[in-house]
Amino acid sequence: MNTNTNSYEKGQVVHTPTFIDGHSVDIPILKILQQDGSVYDGAQLPKIDQTLATKVYKTLAFHRVLDERMVAAQRQGRLSFYMTALGEEATTVGGAAALEPQDMIMGQYREQGALMFRGFKLEQFMNQMFSNEKDLGKGRQMPIHYGSSELNYMTISSPLGTQIPQAAGYAYGQKLQGKDEVTICYFGEGAASEGDFHAGLNMAAVHGAPVIFFCRNNGYAISTPSDEQYKGNGIASRGVGYGIKTLRIDGNDILAVIKAVQWAREYALAEKAPVIIEAMSYRLGAHSTSDDPSGYRTREEEAKWQANDPILRMKNWLLAQDWWNEEQDSALFEGLREEVLAAVKVAEKIAKPELRELVTDVYDDVPEHIEKQYQELVEHIKQYPDAYPVTSGRLK
Amino acid sequence: MAQMNLLQAINNALDIAMAEDDSTLCFGEDVGFFGGVFRATSGLQEKYGKTRCFNTPLTEQGIIGFANGLAAQGSRPIAEIQFADYIFPAFDQIVNESAKFRYRSGNEFNVGKLTIRTPYGGGIAGGLYHSQSPEAYFTQTPGLKVVVPRNPYQAKGLLLAAIRDDNPVVFFEPKRLYRASIGEVPEEDYQLPIGKADIVQTGSDITLLAWGAQMEIMEKAAAMASEAGISCEVVDLRSLLPWDLETVANSVAKTGRLIISHEAPITGGFAGEIAASVQKECFLNLESPIERICGLDTPYPLAQEKEYVADHLKVFEAIKRSVNF
Numbered sequence: 001m002n003t004n005t006n007s008y009e010k011g012q013v014v015h016t017p018t019f020i021d022g023h024s025v026d027i028p029i030l031k032i033l034q035q036d037g038s039v040y041d042g043a044q045l046p047k048i049d050q051t052l053a054t055k056v057y058k059t060l061a062f063h064r065v066l067d068e069r070m071v072a073a074q075r076q077g078r079l080s081f082y083m084t085a086l087g088e089e090a091t092t093v094g095g096a097a098a099l100e101p102q103d104m105i106m107g108q109y110r111e112q113g114a115l116m117f118r119g120f121k122l123e124q125f126m127n128q129m130f131s132n133e134k135d136l137g138k139g140r141q142m143p144i145h146y147g148s149s150e151l152n153y154m155t156i157s158s159p160l161g162t163q164i165p166q167a168a169g170y171a172y173g174q175k176l177q178g179k180d181e182v183t184i185c186y187f188g189e190g191a192a193s194e195g196d197f198h199a200g201l202n203m204a205a206v207h208g209a210p211v212i213f214f215c216r217n218n219g220y221a222i223s224t225p226s227d228e229q230y231k232g233n234g235i236a237s238r239g240v241g242y243g244i245k246t247l248r249i250d251g252n253d254i255l256a257v258i259k260a261v262q263w264a265r266e267y268a269l270a271e272k273a274p275v276i277i278e279a280m281s282y283r284l285g286a287h288s289t290s291d292d293p294s295g296y297r298t299r300e301e302e303a304k305w306q307a308n309d310p311i312l313r314m315k316n317w318l319l320a321q322d323w324w325n326e327e328q329d330s331a332l333f334e335g336l337r338e339e340v341l342a343a344v345k346v347a348e349k350i351a352k353p354e355l356r357e358l359v360t361d362v363y364d365d366v367p368e369h370i371e372k373q374y375q376e377l378v379e380h381i382k383q384y385p386d387a388y389p390v391t392s393g394r395l396k
Numbered sequence: 397m398a399q400m401n402l403l404q405a406i407n408n409a410l411d412i413a414m415a416e417d418d419s420t421l422c423f424g425e426d427v428g429f430f431g432g433v434f435r436a437t438s439g440l441q442e443k444y445g446k447t448r449c450f451n452t453p454l455t456e457q458g459i460i461g462f463a464n465g466l467a468a469q470g471s472r473p474i475a476e477i478q479f480a481d482y483i484f485p486a487f488d489q490i491v492n493e494s495a496k497f498r499y500r501s502g503n504e505f506n507v508g509k510l511t512i513r514t515p516y517g518g519g520i521a522g523g524l525y526h527s528q529s530p531e532a533y534f535t536q537t538p539g540l541k542v543v544v545p546r547n548p549y550q551a552k553g554l555l556l557a558a559i560r561d562d563n564p565v566v567f568f569e570p571k572r573l574y575r576a577s578i579g580e581v582p583e584e585d586y587q588l589p590i591g592k593a594d595i596v597q598t599g600s601d602i603t604l605l606a607w608g609a610q611m612e613i614m615e616k617a618a619a620m621a622s623e624a625g626i627s628c629e630v631v632d633l634r635s636l637l638p639w640d641l642e643t644v645a646n647s648v649a650k651t652g653r654l655i656i657s658h659e660a661p662i663t664g665g666f667a668g669e670i671a672a673s674v675q676k677e678c679f680l681n682l683e684s685p686i687e688r689i690c691g692l693d694t695p696y697p698l699a700q701e702k703e704y705v706a707d708h709l710k711v712f713e714a715i716k717r718s719v720n721f
Contacts, residue, residue, distance in 0.1 A: 160482075193455045223430035224430075228428075373693060387709055
C-alpha cells in the first residue's frame with residue numbers, strides 16, 4: 001500500500017492557487033541554559049550528573065586549549081595546517097556526551113571535540129597532526145583528519161558531505177544486526193548544499209536508518225555566509241520535507257545539545273528512524289589556518305558571538321551548581337596549556353612513517369605492480385640519499 | 397608587458413573576458429566577494445557586479461549543472477571548482493552532460509561556451525584531497541577539451557582561448573605555481589592555440605614531454621642532462637584533448653627518444669595514450685623504449701610526498717637509461 005497517498009489526501013482542498021512558504025513554518029529552537037549559567041524557567045534538563053558534567057567541561061577546556069595552542073604552533077611554522085572549532089565546541093562534545101561509546105561518529109572535519117570526549121589521547125592528536133609514524137592514519141592525511149576504529153570515530157575525509165549517505169548506510173547496518181547502536185553524522189550548513197545531503201537524508205528516511213543528522217550551522221562556509229548558501233528556513237526546514245523528525249537547538253547551549261541528542265538517540269533506536277538536529281552556532285575562528293575572515297566579516301559580528309561563548313556558559317552553570325570553582329578552573333587551563341606544549345615538542349620529534357607506508361593499504365595486500373614501483377623507488381632513493389633525507393637513512 | 401604571477405594572469409584573462417562580453421559570468425564557491433580561496437577572481441565582483449560574479453552554494457554538481465544550463469541558454473559561464481580533488485560530484489554533469497550536449501541533440505543545443513577552471517596538482521602538503529591531478533578521467537571523454545598551462549603567459553593566452561572556444565573546456569590550473577610562477581605577460585588581449593604543443597627548448601638527443609607544473613621538473617632535468625652532455629628537447633603539451641601528436645612525433649622522429657612525465661599515477665594516466673600513439677608514428681625512429689615517469693599507483697601521500705612525486709632526479713635517471721639503452 002502506498003501510504004504517501006493518504007498524506008496527500010489529508011491536505012486541505014483549495015480552488016485558487018494557495019502557496020505555502022517554508023518561512024511560514026515556525027521552527028522552535030530549544031534553549032535550556034542562559035549565558036549567565038542559569039536555566040530557563042521550565043526547562044527540562046538532560047540526564048547529567050556531576051561526574052558527566054565535569055567530564056564534559058574538562059573536554060571543552062581541552063578542546064579550547066588545544067585549538068589555541070595549535071594555531072600558535074602553525075603560525076610558528078611547526079605545523080602545516082590546523083582547523084579550530086572555536087565557539088562550536090558544545091555541538092561535538094555535547095553530542096558525544098549524549099551517546100554511548102558503541103555509537104558511530106561520522107564527522108565532517110571540525111568534530112575533534114567528539115573524539116576528545118571519547119578519550120582520544122593528546123599524543124594521538126599530536127601524532128596525527130605531525131604525520132609521524134605513530135599516527136593511526138600513517139601520516140597520510142592533512143592535520144585534523146583524525147580517525148579511530150577503537151573509539152568508533154570514522155576517519156575524516158576532506159570532500160564535503162560524503163559522510164552523509166554513508167551514515168545512513170552505516171546506521172541501516174546497525175539496525176539490521178539488531179545492535180543497540182546509532183550513528184551520528186555531523187556536517188555544516190555549507191555541506192548541506194551538496195547532493196550527498198539530499199541522497200543521505202532521503203535514503204535514511206525511506207529505509208528507516210537510526211542515524212542522527214547533526215547540522216552545525218555556524219554561519220559560514222569558508223567566506224560564504226549562510227544567506228548566500230540557502231534561502232529557506234535553515235537546514236531544519238528540509239528535515240520536514242524528507243519526513244524526518246526535526247529539532248532546532250541553540251548550538252552554544254551544551255545542555256540543549258545533550259538533551260537533544262539523548263532524545264534523538266532514544267527515538268532513533270525505538271522508532272528505527274532518522275532524526276535531524278540543526279544547532280545554531282557561529283564559527284568564531286577562521287575556516288582554517290589558510291583563511292583570514294577579516295576579508296569577509298566584521299569584528300562587531302564576531303564580538304556578538306564571543307559573548308555567547310559556550311564554554312563560559314557551561315562554566316557559569318557548573319559554578320552555580322557548586323560543582324566547580326575558580327581555583328579548579330585556573331588550574332585546569334594552566335595544566336592543559338603546559339601539557340599541550342609538551343606534547344607538541346614530543347610529537348614533532350617522532351620520526352615520519354616508514355617509506356613502506358606509501359604503498360600499504362592501497363589494497364588489502366600490496367599488489368605486484370605497486371611492489372615493483374616501490375622497489376624501484378627504494379633503489380632510486382638509495383642512489384640519491386641526500387635528496388630524500390627523511391627516508392633514505394632508514395632504508396635497509 | 398607586466399610582471400604577473402599565474403593567479404594575476406588568470407585574473408587578468410577573466411577580467412578581459414568579462415569586459416568584452418556581458419554574458420560572461422564567473423562563479424563558484426567563495427568566488428564572489430572574497431575572490432576565491434586562491435583569489436583568482438579577486439576584484440571581479442566589485443567590477444562587474446554580483447549578478448555576474450558570485451558565490452554559489454557549496455555543490456559542485458550544482459555549479460556545473462547550473463553552468464551547463466547557462467551555456468545552453470547562450471551565456472558564457474566560467475565555473476570554478478575550488479580544487480580539482482572536489483570535481484567528482486560534478487563528474488556526471490561534465491562527462492554525461494557538458495561533453496554530450498551537442499552530440500545527443502544533433503547540435504540543436506550545445507554548451508560550447510562553458511569553461512571549467514580548477515586548481516590541480518601537488519607540492520603544497522595537501523595530502524590526498526588537495527593534490528590530485530585528475531586530467532586523465534576527462535581525456536577519455538569525447539566532447540571535452542582539456543587544457544593545462546605551465547606559466548602566467550601561457551595561462552592568460554590559453555584561458556582566453558578556452559573561454560572563447562565553442563566547446564566545453566576543462567582548464568586545469570597548477571596551483572603550486574599560482575604565486576611561485578612569475579613572468580612577463582602582455583597586458584593586452586591575446587590567445588594561444590588549444591591543441592598545439594609548445595617546444596620550450598630544442599635539443600637533439602631526447603624529447604621530454606609534460607604539461608602544467610611538471611614542466612618545471614622537465615626543465616630542471618634537462619639542465620642536469622645538459623651538464624652530462626645530453627641535449628634534451630623539452631615539449632609542453634599544453635592541451636591534452638585534443639593533443640598535438642604531430643609536434644610530438646616530429647620531435648621524437650628527430651631525437652629518437654621520449655620521456656613523458658605527469659603527476660598523476662602512472663596506470664591509466666595520459667602518458668600511456670601518448671606512448672601508444674608515438675610508438676605507432678615513430679616505430680622505426682625509436683632508439684629506446686618510451687619511458688613514463690609519473691606518480692606511483694597509490695593515492696597522493698602527505699608524509700612521503702617528496703619520495704612519491706615524479707621529480708627531476710627520477711626524470712634525469714630515465715634520461716640516462718634512455719640514452720644508454
